[in-house]
Amino acid sequence: METIVQIAQLLLALSILVGIHEGGHMIAARFFGMRVEKFFIGFPPKIFSFKKGDTEYGLGAVPLGGFVKISGMIDESMDKDQMKQPPQPWEFRSKPAWQRLIVMLGGIFVNVVAGIIAFIILTYNQGETYLPSKYSKEYGIVAGEIAQEVGFQTGDKVIKVNGADYARFREIWGGEALLASDAYWTVDRNGEIVDIPVPNGFLNKLSDEEFELKFLQPRRPIVVGGLQEGFNIPLEKGDKILQIDSIPVTYFDELRGIMTGISDATIPFMIERNGTKMNLELYVNNDSQVGFVLGDVLVAAKDEYTFAEAIPRGTSKAFGAVILNAKAMGKMFTGGVSARSLSGPIGIVNMFPKTWDWNQFWFTTGFISMILAFMNLLPIPALDGGHVVFLLFEMISGKAPSDQFLENAQKVGMVILLLLMVFVFGNDILKLFGI
Numbered sequence: 001m002e003t004i005v006q007i008a009q010l011l012l013a014l015s016i017l018v019g020i021h022e023g024g025h026m027i028a029a030r031f032f033g034m035r036v037e038k039f040f041i042g043f044p045p046k047i048f049s050f051k052k053g054d055t056e057y058g059l060g061a062v063p064l065g066g067f068v069k070i071s072g073m074i075d076e077s078m079d080k081d082q083m084k085q086p087p088q089p090w091e092f093r094s095k096p097a098w099q100r101l102i103v104m105l106g107g108i109f110v111n112v113v114a115g116i117i118a119f120i121i122l123t124y125n126q127g128e129t130y131l132p133s134k135y136s137k138e139y140g141i142v143a144g145e146i147a148q149e150v151g152f153q154t155g156d157k158v159i160k161v162n163g164a165d166y167a168r169f170r171e172i173w174g175g176e177a178l179l180a181s182d183a184y185w186t187v188d189r190n191g192e193i194v195d196i197p198v199p200n201g202f203l204n205k206l207s208d209e210e211f212e213l214k215f216l217q218p219r220r221p222i223v224v225g226g227l228q229e230g231f232n233i234p235l236e237k238g239d240k241i242l243q244i245d246s247i248p249v250t251y252f253d254e255l256r257g258i259m260t261g262i263s264d265a266t267i268p269f270m271i272e273r274n275g276t277k278m279n280l281e282l283y284v285n286n287d288s289q290v291g292f293v294l295g296d297v298l299v300a301a302k303d304e305y306t307f308a309e310a311i312p313r314g315t316s317k318a319f320g321a322v323i324l325n326a327k328a329m330g331k332m333f334t335g336g337v338s339a340r341s342l343s344g345p346i347g348i349v350n351m352f353p354k355t356w357d358w359n360q361f362w363f364t365t366g367f368i369s370m371i372l373a374f375m376n377l378l379p380i381p382a383l384d385g386g387h388v389v390f391l392l393f394e395m396i397s398g399k400a401p402s403d404q405f406l407e408n409a410q411k412v413g414m415v416i417l418l419l420l421m422v423f424v425f426g427n428d429i430l431k432l433f434g435i
Helices: 002-031 080-084 097-126 134-138 145-150 169-173 202-207 252-259 307-334 345-349 358-376 384-397 403-432
Strands: 036-052 055-070 128-130 141-143 157-161 184-189 192-197 216-218 224-227 240-244 265-273 276-284 292-294 301-303
Touching: 002 036, 002 055, 002 097, 002 345, 002 358, 097 128, 097 307, 097 358, 097 384, 134 157, 134 169, 134 216, 141 145, 157 169, 169 216, 240 252, 307 358, 345 403, 384 403
Parallel strands: none
Antiparallel strands: 036 055, 128 301, 141 216, 157 184, 184 192, 224 292, 240 265, 265 276
């Protein structure tokens, strides 16, 4: 059921984003007097369609994109018969290059606007909740298996990222930090300052669904937050546990390490209650549990924004997503990031929550909208960016590429995109099987 909810969110998001993208092309084309023959969400085979004016509107059975067919334009339809006819005033090819350029940028433009609007509204409605960095600086971290491979140790206090201070715990592994050249962390390890370099290929581990659990967790002091149901023990909310069987403890990971080896036994504990130390005898059951709930010592902070403040903040977050992906793509060409990190539809499904959450849905949709704009701007024939390159060449040189050249370029671009789709689908399938 969870997977169905995720798939439903992906299909809804793609329908919205493809609709507005192709709508951007269509509106710009009509503004300049071009005839729009088809507007489809989804690829063939066709499920249904209807015609209004000169345009056929329809829904395709493959919900992984869409298209708009503008008269007199060499596109994925490869309508050679139309291109053999004399140019008509309402055709794409009859219009000035600057108008055609605006038409090709129309879809990218509306995707960017949609992404920015989503981030602005979410920033205004939700603000930003985060764990302050003071906890990782004061209490230190618990190093999971990925962190230990890098060189972290439990108890390290992360004081700087790339030589600079940081305000939020998640900035320790944020893209801004890890995508920097020669990235590194600085930790205080029992009074010794140690630099830990970010190893080559580390970014590939971010795709692990359990990355946060396997990397770093903030260390949690042992404070009793309450008792578990069914337990009746002489502990009260706010008690601090100082010793277990004469072994000093401060943090929950230390307590858990000691308790793992104890079962069905009564053990002496030393606690502190309202500044007074007390000795207690507590029973540890067969599951190595005493029966208390850990208190929330680590308190999240929240930044709230007026609508005026949310506009620049949300815009910055939207473009930040594009910049990070552009940097990641650059790292892919230099070997810093494996191409295996690319995901297709199956991978994108996992970006959506397993239960329907409108805030998370719009966040993910806004993020995907910005990435679609970036990807469509890449100078690959068959993408908007390929058309933009040819139009810029025409505007600068004063000479348009021949129809034959454009047709061949379109074919090459479609082959590239097909191979890319096969590759990312293959990545998704291999990840499903843990390969």
